[in-house]
Amino acid sequence: MNYLIGLLSVVFFILAISVIAKSMKLNKNLAEGEDESTPLDSSNNSNAYGMLIFWLLGTVAGVWSFLHSLPDFLPEAASKHGIDTDKMFWVSMAVVTFAFFATNTLLLFFAFKYRYNKNRKATFYPVNHKLELIWTVIPAVVMAILVFTGWRTWRDITSQAPSDAVVIEITGHQFGWYVRYAGNDDNQLGNQNYKLIDETNSVGIDFTDKNSFDDFTATELHIPKGKPVLLKIKAQDVLHSVYLPYQRVKMDAVPGMPTKFWFTPTISTDEMRAKLNNKDFNFKLNCTEICGRGHFGMAITVFVDEPADYKKWCAEQKPFLATNPSYLEKVPANLKAKASKYIPAEPIATDSTATAAAL
Amino acid sequence: MSTATTHAEEVHAHAHDHEHEHHEPNFIQKYIFSEDHKTIAKQYLIMGILWAFVGGSLSILFRLQLGFPEMQLDWLRPILGEWIDESGKLDKEFYLALVTMHGTIMVFFVLTAGLSGTFSNFLIPLQIGARDMASGFINMLSFWFFFLSSAVMFSSLFLETGPASGGWVIYPPLSALPQAMPGSGLGMTLWLTAMAFFIVSSLMGGINYICTIINLRTRGMTFTKMPLTIWSFFFTAILGLLSFPVLLSAALLLIFDRSFGTSFYLSEIYIQGQALPNMGGSPILYQHLFWFLGHPEVYIVLLPALGMTSEIIATNARKPIFGYRAMIGSMMGITVLAFIVWAHHMFVTGMNPFLGSVFMFLTLIIAVPSAVKAFNYITTLWKGNLIFTPAMLFSIGLVSLFISGGVTGIILGNSALDINLHDTYFVVAHFHLVMGSASFFGLMAGVYHWYPKMFGRMMNKTLGYIHFWATFVGVYCVFFPMHYTGIAGFPRRYYSFTALGNGREEAFTDLNMFISIAAILTFSAQAIFFWNFFYSIFKGKKATQNPWNSTTLEWTTPVEVGHGNWPGEIPAVYRWPYDYSKPGAESDFIPQNVPYSATPESNLPEENEEIANEKAIESLLAAQNESYNR
Numbered sequence A: 001m002n003y004l005i006g007l008l009s010v011v012f013f014i015l016a017i018s019v020i021a022k023s024m025k026l027n028k029n030l031a032e033g034e035d036e037s038t039p040l041d042s043s044n045n046s047n048a049y050g051m052l053i054f055w056l057l058g059t060v061a062g063v064w065s066f067l068h069s070l071p072d073f074l075p076e077a078a079s080k081h082g083i084d085t086d087k088m089f090w091v092s093m094a095v096v097t098f099a100f101f102a103t104n105t106l107l108l109f110f111a112f113k114y115r116y117n118k119n120r121k122a123t124f125y126p127v128n129h130k131l132e133l134i135w136t137v138i139p140a141v142v143m144a145i146l147v148f149t150g151w152r153t154w155r156d157i158t159s160q161a162p163s164d165a166v167v168i169e170i171t172g173h174q175f176g177w178y179v180r181y182a183g184n185d186d187n188q189l190g191n192q193n194y195k196l197i198d199e200t201n202s203v204g205i206d207f208t209d210k211n212s213f214d215d216f217t218a219t220e221l222h223i224p225k226g227k228p229v230l231l232k233i234k235a236q237d238v239l240h241s242v243y244l245p246y247q248r249v250k251m252d253a254v255p256g257m258p259t260k261f262w263f264t265p266t267i268s269t270d271e272m273r274a275k276l277n278n279k280d281f282n283f284k285l286n287c288t289e290i291c292g293r294g295h296f297g298m299a300i301t302v303f304v305d306e307p308a309d310y311k312k313w314c315a316e317q318k319p320f321l322a323t324n325p326s327y328l329e330k331v332p333a334n335l336k337a338k339a340s341k342y343i344p345a346e347p348i349a350t351d352s353t354a355t356a357a358a359l
Numbered sequence B: 001m002s003t004a005t006t007h008a009e010e011v012h013a014h015a016h017d018h019e020h021e022h023h024e025p026n027f028i029q030k031y032i033f034s035e036d037h038k039t040i041a042k043q044y045l046i047m048g049i050l051w052a053f054v055g056g057s058l059s060i061l062f063r064l065q066l067g068f069p070e071m072q073l074d075w076l077r078p079i080l081g082e083w084i085d086e087s088g089k090l091d092k093e094f095y096l097a098l099v100t101m102h103g104t105i106m107v108f109f110v111l112t113a114g115l116s117g118t119f120s121n122f123l124i125p126l127q128i129g130a131r132d133m134a135s136g137f138i139n140m141l142s143f144w145f146f147f148l149s150s151a152v153m154f155s156s157l158f159l160e161t162g163p164a165s166g167g168w169v170i171y172p173p174l175s176a177l178p179q180a181m182p183g184s185g186l187g188m189t190l191w192l193t194a195m196a197f198f199i200v201s202s203l204m205g206g207i208n209y210i211c212t213i214i215n216l217r218t219r220g221m222t223f224t225k226m227p228l229t230i231w232s233f234f235f236t237a238i239l240g241l242l243s244f245p246v247l248l249s250a251a252l253l254l255i256f257d258r259s260f261g262t263s264f265y266l267s268e269i270y271i272q273g274q275a276l277p278n279m280g281g282s283p284i285l286y287q288h289l290f291w292f293l294g295h296p297e298v299y300i301v302l303l304p305a306l307g308m309t310s311e312i313i314a315t316n317a318r319k320p321i322f323g324y325r326a327m328i329g330s331m332m333g334i335t336v337l338a339f340i341v342w343a344h345h346m347f348v349t350g351m352n353p354f355l356g357s358v359f360m361f362l363t364l365i366i367a368v369p370s371a372v373k374a375f376n377y378i379t380t381l382w383k384g385n386l387i388f389t390p391a392m393l394f395s396i397g398l399v400s401l402f403i404s405g406g407v408t409g410i411i412l413g414n415s416a417l418d419i420n421l422h423d424t425y426f427v428v429a430h431f432h433l434v435m436g437s438a439s440f441f442g443l444m445a446g447v448y449h450w451y452p453k454m455f456g457r458m459m460n461k462t463l464g465y466i467h468f469w470a471t472f473v474g475v476y477c478v479f480f481p482m483h484y485t486g487i488a489g490f491p492r493r494y495y496s497f498t499a500l501g502n503g504r505e506e507a508f509t510d511l512n513m514f515i516s517i518a519a520i521l522t523f524s525a526q527a528i529f530f531w532n533f534f535y536s537i538f539k540g541k542k543a544t545q546n547p548w549n550s551t552t553l554e555w556t557t558p559v560e561v562g563h564g565n566w567p568g569e570i571p572a573v574y575r576w577p578y579d580y581s582k583p584g585a586e587s588d589f590i591p592q593n594v595p596y597s598a599t600p601e602s603n604l605p606e607e608n609e610e611i612a613n614e615k616a617i618e619s620l621l622a623a624q625n626e627s628y629n630r
């Protein structure tokens, strides 16, 4: 760090000194009556060399800082589409870095090379259609290729989720996430309505729908490795955005408009821990749409389990109805029998700790 | 001196008596409620500079939090009061308020009003040869609406519940529901009021710019002889005129939702233990409306900067701008395309993915005219004879920043890649370079270049050089590393990065500290400019009539430009604005008002043919004078 600050100060310092030194000379020259017919002054060459120095130091600093940050970028993508988009990202990055470097080099180098010289006259060169055509067509072609590959990937990512996808509902609120699973019996999320939300039923599960009976909620996101996962994304109050940085997943959560994103996780939490040699590593779900004072802390932990472990974990979860039998009241008469199956035989006192934690 | 200027003077000598009768304006008419475009321009400029310091200071405050999360900020309590909490930290809501106000101020108040307001007003009449704007009165109103807007926006900084805090894009429902955050209360009301005034102001300005350019060009100033600056102001005004009303309607609907119980943007909301009755609205609708302005807005900010740069680079390279017509064409292309790319800001909002594909195609098309512009600037430098005035340095800086920020647009415009990068620091890096810094450099270049015309005095060049180098190095140090945190997945509008976990915050602690230090240094370096600007108004070296040996009409006015701009007749225009270093010519520049018949030694064959038209151009004089006496 000290090294960095040092570098910065040095750059500032050198430039300031050199400019001041040159301008001192300028003032002397002025006193001796410089040619007033042009705005030229004796700093012209220093400024030209400045361009060269800037190019040199900029290149060194750019390369060094990139290499320095490289190990801290997001690790290898942990989802199928993420591997594709990462590859495309680095290819595009290479293309634009080349363009960036080449054009900046020309710019700064020309600025240096064609600095004022009183023995030379600028070339009157107002137009060259061939040249213009070339540099219109080249970017257009490069762009077309990039767009086309991008479009194909985008199309695949946003295509219909496979019918066997694990469906999970995730609801953003100020300031946290509720997760609801489709349950162990039907893999179908029951209906939900914001008017049914109360302190216990924090996502407003609708118990007139029989698909809700086996739904269970959790405070962390568990997903199976290698299986397509469909996130059904909702928001209760303001916009939020689901961001799984390691899986390269992002989709806004919009009140009144459910959104979705499906993907296939490819690396389990344990594998990632081994890869990164970090026992404490955990995948995360963050919020990337400004939502208020707690926005920056709106995160939950994501576990990518081996399919068998995922099954086991799911089996251990109790349906919402089982932990909160009082909601049996809301079930219409004709479905009561079906719903009662989920109520523990010996009615226990209403235990809402599981959902209370989710609040 | 050169033959060119002698001819220029001859043209002046032809002047007939100027038939205006003026009353000497009193102090208030002259400096406050002035209808003179030059005064209005200076008013805009000074407001813009003051706003830039406010907007910049806000960013330094939140950079302190980001760079030094552990730092005790008790010493700021005298200024910020309650916004520093008991533990000596910046309040979390206030952090968002700072970010929001910073963005709003920079985009609208500094780089729209301060840049386009200043230079469109100042340069349009001077460069096209008009005595003033089409309507001086509306022009004056335009400034005072801006002033009113500024006053309202500024006062919102002092509210107890804080100013608007939902980001500069103020997405509802966050901005619609006062219970969602305190800043969405009175602060948001003031924000919306201020922006409504602002839009009125910029519409009045824009209409004026367009009318003036279409109607008041001097004789001989055909569209294809207009300087690129004027072309850029023209396109900018069109962009503003067509897109700002859409922002106004977005804001109006938001006002209805906030105050009159409508549900344009609100649906199925449960907040603070309460289910709201609103049904059927769509937050996405707001985003479409907002970005329909929002994207053109980035070009509203950028085009004037590019236009002025064209002028400055040609002048100081002593060489015609390369590809004059391609430059106009690409600006025209950008203007049209700017209206049909807005949804690239919305790839992951849940918008139909097919729309996403369409907008990806359109977005990457707009990169082509932008690339053409960059190549043209570079080619203009090639084999030039470069004089590095501070304005020239800032212009070269602009081109560099425009490229550096522009290339990442190709990545962000790719919807598949935007999934991971959207709303991360990669975006912050991208738009600060291409829009923030590039336009800011354009503003600076413009000030240094036209200062002698504005104030009749020169700014100190040495201070200008130091200012440039400190800012150029500084801006790269601040914004370039933000790409890295972006690639590392750091979201924007985050008060702190602790919740990312896995040691990611710690990995970039140093980098964030570095960025903050660079930001503070860069910001401090602007004091050099501040001093130079205000000091030189009173004590600067007296300017000469045409200090940069430039060809455009503003330099044919006297050093102290009076009301009506030219004491005699308005000069006629015979040639394009870029006759620099023309082969055969004695001087290395030939002003636009020098007829071809006076320069047989340097005329190209097709230009000799134009000599025949000169009579016709001159004969328009009577009609032109007539139009001012109506």
Ligand code: HEM
Binding pocket: B056, B059, B060, B063, B099, B100, B102, B103, B104, B106, B107, B111, B166, B167, B168, B169, B428, B431, B432, B435, B436, B437, B440, B478, B491, B492, B493, B494, B495, B519, B523
């Ligand atoms: C002093 C120089 C500047 C610094 C250090 C700076 C820094 C920043 C940073 C770090 C953010 C992101 C904050 C966050 O997301 O938490 C930000 C946001 C922003 N900045 Fe700047 N900036 C500067 C100048 C400018 C300029 C000249 C513009 C003009 C375009 C600008 C426009 C914006 C906008 C539009 C936002 C987004 C605000 C939002 O998220 O609502 N900034 N700035």
Ligand SMILES: [Cu+2]
Binding pocket: A239, A240, A241, A287, A288, A289, A290, A291, A292, A294, A295, A296, A298
């Ligand atoms: Cu959030």
Ligand SMILES: [Cu+2]
Binding pocket: B294, B295, B298, B341, B342, B344, B345
């Ligand atoms: Cu855009």
